[in-house]
Amino acid sequence: MRGYWSWRGDAQESSANVTTADRSGGSEARIGADDGDSSWGQAIRVGVGLWFVAWCCYLIFAAVVVAIAPPRRTDPGPSYDWMFRVYAHWDSGHFWRVAAHGYLSRGRHDVNVAFFPGYPLTGRYLASAFGLGHTTLGDYQAALALLAWGGSAAASVLLYKLVAESLGSRIAGVSVVVLLAGPYSHFLMASYSEAPFLACALAAWVAARHRCWVWAGVWCAAATFMRVNGAFLLAGLVVMYVLDARANRAPLLQRRALGLLLPVGALFMYFGWIRVATGTWVGWFVAQRKGWDRYTTWPWRTLHKTVENLQLASSKVGNYQTSMELLFAGLLIAALVLLARRGQWPEFTYVGLTALSLMTSSFYQSVPRSTVLAFPIVIMIAAWVVTSRHRLLVWAACSVSVLLLLINTATFVRGYWAG
Known part of the structure; x- marks a missing residue:
């Protein structure tokens, strides 16, 4: 197997089999895969460059917000480590507690087991x-x-690398902008996983696009150690593998597919540890219910409870965020319809399972934040921005998105919930 990081030759060839993006029939499918530079060097230059600009903008905006309207919690004020604290709110405290004191610092049934270990434990070693x-x-705040x-x-x-290889460098650049400047993209700067x-x-998706299934499994396992969403990612990769094998008339059971078992092992390792630590295999679900009142129910009950929460909201912030939960749930469903119509089944599987988990919870919670992880939607939006003939509509959508980003970022920096 050729090295993953140096592999470029088969990217365009494999895209016809491994991904269905170019078979979507949409206008973005007409953008050539060789449109511009899709090398790793270009991806690093553009990706890091756009990220650095966004990072500076987020910190400057946070400084302005704090100067005008200080956070509701007492803060010692700007200092050398202010930049590490300004986006550390809400769940950041749970990650810090796990990094500093472990999972069971508050007893055997600590709700912190709801957070997967990859992010906080890596933060512990870095700190x-x-x-x-x-x-x-x-040290912990800086590390996280x-x-x-x-x-x-x-x-x-x-x-950038993923999109440039299939849809061209222009859509790739816009995809990065959409990722970093979406309505809830402040969570990419927050001390969250x-x-x-x-x-x-x-990384797993790029590896799979290049048929490097072992590397895809390795990166998916790493993702699974970060969040339970790794299980949804694995399902998408399995669909991609099956479609690729069928397209090439290859047997499904191959040694290279063994890498896709690694994420399963990661999942069982953590749940096995929870079983030993808490005495039950369902300790993760117990923590979700105890800490956030989250449990699985029928989707219509979830919708009913969310609408009820909207009607009973006692604050403007709560009313606004619940409205955003409903809005982004609708956007997720619309995106799934588009992915299905275009035959993008790996992407549909990943986004679909993400949506299913959110829409069968006790109520809509963190739906907008989860769309940040739904990179197929980011790519679809970027392709629409570049190829749409309705420029006025594009500008209007971008303006609303930036306005929501400013509102949500300011809300989060001040210590209120935003996503």
Whole structure:
């Protein structure tokens, strides 16, 4: 098997079999795969460049927001580590607690087991390196922030590479902009596991597009250690593998497919540890219900409960965010319809399982934030922005998106929930 990182020759050839994006029949399918430079060097230059601009903008905007309207929680004010703290709210505290004190610092049934170990434990080792064995709160905050920023930078590079090989460099560049400047993209700068997960997920998808199934499994396993969404990613990769094998009339059972078992192993490792630590295999689900009142139910009940929450919302922020939950749930369904019509079954599987998990929960929670991880939707939006003849509509949609980003980022920086 040729090396994954140096493989470029078969990218365009394999795209016809491994991905169905070019068979979609949409206008983006007419953009040539050789439109511009799709090399790793170009991906790094464009991806890191756009990420750095976005990173600076997020920090500057946060500084302005804090200066005008300080967070509701007491903060010592700007200092050398201010940039590591300004986007560390809500679930960031859980990640910090796991990194600093482990999963069971508050007892055997600590809700922190709801968070997969990849992100906080990597943060622990990085913080230990910073503190030379004598770690402080600042070390953990810096480590978790740097991991998130590094993940979002890597995701930008990988998204550019993925799109440039099939749809051209122009759509690839716009895809990175859409990723970094979407309505809820502030979570890519926050001390959350979204950015590291997305980087691993895109690495797995790029590897699969090049038929490097072992590497795809390795990166998918890494993604699974970050978030439960790794299971949905694995399902999408399996569909891609089956379609590729059928297109090439190859047997389904091949040694190279064994790499796709690695994510299953990662999932069983964590749930096995939960079984040992808490005494039950369903400890993760118990933590979800205990900490966030999340449990599986019928989708119509989920919708009914969410609408009820909207009617009973006691604050403007709660009313707004619940409205966004409903809006983005509708956008997810619309995206799934488009993916199905275009025959993009691997992408449909990944996004579809993500949507299914969100829409069969007790109520819509974190639906907008989860769309940040749905990179096939990001690519569809970017292709529409580039190819649409309705420029006024494109500009209107972009303006609304940026406005929502500003509102959500300011809300999150001030310590209120935003996604």
